[in-house]
Amino acid sequence: MAAADELAFHEFEEATNLLAQTPNETTTRSDQLSPKGHVAVAMDSGGSYGAEDEVEESDKTVLLQEEKQQPGFWTFGYYQSFFDVDTSQVLDRIKGSLLPRPGHNFVRHHLRNRPDLYGPFWICATLAFVLAITGNLTLVLAQRRDPSIHYSPQFHKVTVASLTIYCYAWLVPLALWGFLRWRKGVRERMGLYTFLETVCVYGYSLFVFIPTVVLWLIPVPWLQWLFGALALALSAAGLVFTLWPVVREDTRWAAGVLLSVVVLLHALLAMGCKFYFFQPLPPEPMASPHQATSQPPATMLPPTLPRSVAA
Template sequence: MTSRRAAQAQKPLATRAETASEFEEATNLLAETPDAATTSRTDQLTPQGHVAVAVGLGAEDEVEENDKTSLLQEEKQQPGFWTFDYYQSFFDVDTSQVLDRIKGSLLPRPGHNFVRHHLRNRPDLYGPFWICATLAFVLAITGNLTLVLAQRKDPSIHYSPQFHKVTVAGITIYCYAWLVPLALWGFLRWRKGVRERMGPYTFLETVCVYGYSLFVFIPTVVLWLIPVPWLQWLFGALALALSASGLVFTLWPVVREDTRLVAAVLLSAVVLLHALLAVGCKFYFFQPLPLEHIAPPPQAISLSPNTLLASTSPRTMVT
């Protein structure tokens, strides 16, 4: 009994000693972190026997809220269109996104909208810019190579490097990739005022669709180096069908809300302009130089022996 009473008497002393050590730890922690505050309730003890300390987070919360507010203000304050930062966002794409959009332009199918499935409201100018530049240089280079190959077959063809074709190809491709989408976008915006249910794409989305639709012509132009006319026209027809069908499938969800006549005329105009671009490039860049107008060599006149002898015999003097 005496040992039990002594043990019971020692328990309060041990509890007091632990509490004193806990208060000493809390005091040291407060000395190290002045913003900290200990909990007033002694029942909030951690499993390790330490006093639960709640760090004052009021200042940190205010800092986080201020940071969020500043970020929201920065997002709202978009740079002007005359600044470089405004256009930098349209070139912020990675290789996988560009390849996915090229693949979508090469494999059009009904019900698969290029804008909704590939652009996802994030149009870029990186892909269209380099696709147009590559197509312009490939057109000029293959056009010159066609003349070189033609000269090897026919030496009468005189070849000289035609550097002006690079300028012509660049102006043609870039004007088509920007002016035609601009006219299409303006027409759809005008029709939206007539037909309220129509929701046209943005101008950059329209430019992006046209830019990626021209990618199929890059391998087609390279294949036009094959000196077989019917094969060249076959490759051109396939490329035109793929490119034009991608444009039609993309524009159809927008124009189907309009009247049938307007939708048919608009889509026909889109296909016709695309065909004019392909056919014009085929005739201009893949025409051999004309033959040089060389005077034919003088042909020997066949004369009979009697005539030849008569002409060479000395004339007789008549007296």
């Protein structure tokens, strides 16, 4: 095997020998050591060397992708970027929604101008199914404690929960975004979140209700209300802390009314789910054992006629 110094700059020595033989001609050598491109070494009559790097295949691919037109909103390619998120980002945004604190903006610190629909979609779907399942389990547990309660599977709760959660997670942000857009025209110094950022904030704010709904299976009323109040406080606080940097430039009256409506709608959602999905069926009227074993009353027969009349 040849030594390393014997192979070093072997091709450059060939170029030097050719230049010595024909000093007035231009000699070009291409280095094949790079797998993605090659470097052209040019030697002119003046003895100057020049090097130019060709565009690699990866750069060409990037340029071709930039030249492509953006897909229309009616195609799946348009919404593909909204689901381009990894697990660490989703977990970081869930953590940010569970631990709200003043001065910590969820949009600026966690979304970073890259809102996603993956997290809100699956959070709403999980919450809807958990509501329907725990609502049925509540009736099963109630029947074990009181045999007079008749249980039958209530599959319609899945539909009701899905419509309620998804309509809230989309229509309320739409109304909020439209109101803020209108107020921005009135107060030019106000900021404005995009519609997708508003949807993303509302979607992640609902995550805290998933473990809370599971804890509502505990048959202790005051514990259920305690967990519900804590979840509502955390979720509503996250919304208020996120919206405050936007509405603080507005008038005090408009900002107060807006934040109050946001908290009120959030409270109505939580209380509505509590009263609808966790109300046991009323006990069916059942006959007592004494009435079930008692003899039926005797049938009243018409009195017999006197014998004289019968004759």
